[in-house]
Amino acid sequence: MTYPDRPPVVAYGRLNPYLMEGLERRFTVHSLPADADLTTLPPHVRAARALVSFGSTGASAAVMDALPALEIIGLFSVGYDKVDVDHARAKGIRVSNTPDVLTDDVADLAVGLLYATIRNIAANDRLVRSGAWERGEAPALSARVTGRRIGILGLGRIGRAIGKRLEPVAGQILYHNRREATDTPYTYVADAIDFARQSDVLIVATSGGPEAASLVDAAMLEALGPEGVIINISRGSVIDEDALVAALADKRIAGAGLDVFAAEPHVPPALLTMDNVVLQPHQGSATVHSRKAMADLVLANLDAHFAGKPLLTPVV
CATH class of the missing domain: 3.40.50.720 (NAD(P)-binding Rossmann-like Domain)
Incomplete structure (x- = not known):
């Protein structure tokens, strides 16, 4: 035109x-x-x-x-x-x-971050590139994706697309929303803390904005537990970043895959040194x-x- x-x-x-x-x-x-x-x-x-x-x-x-x-x-x-x-x-x-128009690519990245985090893909890549593997350093054993209870925080377009991709491998798919959806087979958990406690993996796919700021707080991370993994392709502000860094440093959660950060492009320096964290420069729709x-x-x-x-x- x-x-x-x-x-x-x-x-x-x-x-x-x-x-x-x-x-x-x-x-x-x-x-x-x-x-x-x-x-x-x-x-x-x-x-x-x-x-x-x-x-x-x-x-x-x-x-x-x-x-x-x-x-x-x-x-x-x-x-x-x-x-x-x-x-x-x-x-x-x-x-x-x-x-x-970007739903599929963002959902793909969420699933990619999930596998990369749980299977130590980024850490193992660094091990090979550094020559440490050739020198005899053994990679740490990873966890399993198949059979895990996947919790999706925000079952909108992207949250549903993530769920669809994980249906073949998930043991159970849970979700937490402002209100229960009537057109999904996934399990609704009304209480946020209970939702985190029931999830092995928590994928943040909710919208941002002031009402969602620090929605994932220290209490939710504590409920997720020491074997839990969090993935965020939403907005960095949705997670209390200080609480996340502390939970990772203290091994109160097992790992994180993060595409977004609270003060982009700044990333908390502590995250840069953690092998159990996979970082992306806000690439959800970047195809x-x-x-x-x-x-x-x-x-x-x-x-x-x-x-x-x-x-x-x-x-x-």
């Missing part, structure tokens, strides 16, 4: 190159660093009718106020916890995100296929907005 008047759009923070190409074909694009001084924006930027950003950048109330002509925020992510949704709603600014589909959906939402049609995937 092309627009003869090329509406002004702000590309806020670093964006996917394919998405930028699509924006530049349609719009007059103004790049704005995520740390820009919002009090000194030039008039052509303040005239922007749309803002596009990655989910980890989002759009604060201050950003919206600095762009008085803003009509829509297009997020290149499922999560919208970094957007002040209430402020957007109050100002009549529409917000869209990119659900569904060529997902990122193209996400970009196409951002563009389709913008096209719908400027054509006066309903958004395909509205948040507000």
Whole structure:
């Protein structure tokens, strides 16, 4: 789609190159660093009718106020916890995100982290690369994945996709949600501590945001127990990171596979030295296929907005 008047759009923070190409074909694009001084924006930027950003950048109330002509925020992510949704709603600014198209890739990574953590794949890779194995150092025995009780925290699209992948090997699949789902064969556990206690593996797949901050706390980690493993492909803020580091250091849980962190890209230094932890740089949706589909959906939402049609995937 092309627009003869090329509406002004702000590309806020670093964006996917394919998405930028699509924006530049349609719009007059103004790049704005995520740390820009919002009090000194030039008039052509303040005239922007749309803002596009990655989910980890989002759009604060201050950003919206600095762009008085803003009509829509297009997020290149499922999560919208970094957007002040209430402020957007109050100002009549529409917000869209990119659900569904990245579900499979995020679920795949969750399962990959599960196997990598329980079977010591990353630690054993380091053992081989360092030459220690050739010098006679024996790798530690790992645990087993098959037959484990898998607890999924947040049975949304991604949580269900994770469960589907693990059905053939899991001894039991449990889940904890705000409310019980009526269309799943998995076992609902209403109490969070009891849920952790019943789980051998706890996979965090819930949405982020203030209401989910430190949802997995020291008490839940204690309930998970010394043979328990936690996997997080949600948001780093969902786990109390200090409590997690302490639980791992004290061997009160067996291991962790983490794609997300509370203060990305900062990772707690203690985690870097732990062989029972597998770390990823927030790669859940980072495949060529997902990122193209996400970009196409951002563009389709913008096209719908400027054509006066309903958004395909509205948040507000």
